[in-house]
Amino acid sequence: MLKRTVGRLNRETSVLMFGAASLGQVTQQEADASITFALAHGVDHFDTAASYGDAEVRMGPTISRVRNDIFLATKTGQRTKKEAKEEIYRSLERMKVDSVDLLQLHAVGSMEELDRCTAKGGSLEAALEAQSEGIVKEIGITGHGHQAPAVHLEALRRFPFATILFPLNYYMYGLPDYREAVDALMEEANKQQTAIRVIKAIAKAPWIEGAERPYATWYEPFDQQEIIDACVHFVLSFPSVCGFASAGDVHLFPKIVDAVERYGTMSKEDMVRILSGISGYTSVFGAPTSIA
Numbered sequence: 365m366l367k368r369t370v371g372r373l374n375r376e377t378s379v380l381m382f383g384a385a386s387l388g389q390v391t392q393q394e395a396d397a398s399i400t401f402a403l404a405h406g407v408d409h410f411d412t413a414a415s416y417g418d419a420e421v422r423m424g425p426t427i428s429r430v431r432n433d434i435f436l437a438t439k440t441g442q443r444t445k446k447e448a449k450e451e452i453y454r455s456l457e458r459m460k461v462d463s464v465d466l467l468q469l470h471a472v473g474s475m476e477e478l479d480r481c482t483a484k485g486g487s488l489e490a491a492l493e494a495q496s497e498g499i500v501k502e503i504g505i506t507g508h509g510h511q512a513p514a515v516h517l518e519a520l521r522r523f524p525f526a527t528i529l530f531p532l533n534y535y536m537y538g539l540p541d542y543r544e545a546v547d548a549l550m551e552e553a554n555k556q557q558t559a560i561r562v563i564k565a566i567a568k569a570p571w572i573e574g575a576e577r578p579y580a581t582w583y584e585p586f587d588q589q590e591i592i593d594a595c596v597h598f599v600l601s602f603p604s605v606c607g608f609a610s611a612g613d614v615h616l617f618p619k620i621v622d623a624v625e626r627y628g629t630m631s632k633e634d635m636v637r638i639l640s641g642i643s644g645y646t647s648v649f650g651a652p653t654s655i656a
Contacts, residue, residue: 365406366627368606370435370560371526373502377409377435377607379600380624381561384410385612388417389580391541395422398614403430405621411529411609412459413470414451415440420458423606428460436461437527439470439506440487443480450644456499466527467491467500471506478515481505502526504559510536510652513545520552528553532562532605534639534646536600554604565608566595566620567648579613583648589619594638596623597630 367376377580382402387395402410403426410427412419420438425472438455442448452467469481469488481487492499504527505519511528519525528549537543553560566586571577586592599608610620639645 365621366600366624370551370606372557373526373559375435375567378407378624378626379607380407380608380617380620381409381437381609382617383563383609383612384412384419384423386610386614386617387412387414387419387422387578388612390422390458390465390614392422392425396426396643399423399426401618402433402621405625407621408433409435409437409607411437413441414455415439415441415470416529417598420455424458424460431461435465437466437504438464439468440469440490442490443477443487444585445485445487445489445493447530448487449493452490452494452500458523459488463499463501466504467494468527468529469502470506470508471508471513471539472505472519473509475518476516477495478519486577504528504561506530506563508563509649510539510542510647513542513549517549517552520549520556520558525560526558529561529563529609531564531567531568531649532593532599532602532608533565534610535645536564537598541646541652548634548640550602550604559606560602560604561607561609562599562605563609564648565599566592566611566616566640569646570646570650571649579611579616580653581612581616583612585616587616587619589622591638591642592616592619593626593630594635596620596634597627598639600624600627601632601635
């Protein structure tokens with residue numbers, strides 16, 4: 365399993381992050397099997413959130429036993445200090461652990477959300493307090509949607525977040541405004557040695573209304589191995605990207621592992637040919653809107 369250094373944390377972890385959203389609505393047996401498969405294939409970077417259904421509960425039995433061998437990240441979507449602090453403690457209890465390596469302010473994809481998090485009495489204060497108590501080692505920020513890169517750039521001007529997590533795939537990076545925002549964010553992140561982690565690497569499009577949904581993801585994912593390989597090659601072609609989260613369905617995880625294990629075997633030309641020739645490939649976040 366390919367590993368990269370997580371920004372200024374000076375810690376190497378697998379480039380494939382186990383996206384625990386996939387565990388939100390599965391049985392304990394299915395969760396145990398998926399986590400065990402991940403560990404057996406060298407995945408040691410686990411990313412979850414308080415809002416991912418029962419994911420933290422499902423992780424607990426196995427994660428608590430291997431806690432010292434993995435990088436464990438979770439998220440709080442609360443915006444006030446009081447509510448965020450309560451959620452952080454709840455996450456630790458649900459996962460049966462004493463601390464996490466990374467606590468992220470979750471789904472900060474607009475300036476309004478960023479203002480709420482960084483205001484006096486906001487969730488950033490809860491994260492800092494938890495860090496001082498030793499239950500949170502590092503603090504990061506995540507965001508969805510087309511505005512996320514620009515919002516995270518402003519976030520890095522307000523606070524030296526250790527990590528950022530935002531959407532990146534071939535289609536979205538092909539949008540001129542989005543590409544410009546991503547490039548600016550990556551430049552600043554590299555200056556601050558902020559770890560760059562990404563989501564939606566194998567996202568194809570929003571589900572078509574009324575269509576069969578064979579996967580638990582809220583968007584339609586790619587499921588053909590060659591296309592997944594190309595998607596993974598694309599996001600890992602950015603040297604500063606230290607990791608990407610797997611899609612939110614346990615059945616897709618083995619294919620994503622296979623793609624990472626084959627990284628470097630596909631030429632850039634083949635990657636572009638495959639990804640540029642896909643019908644119906646678009647942004648899962650709809651049409652871009654300008655940032656306020």
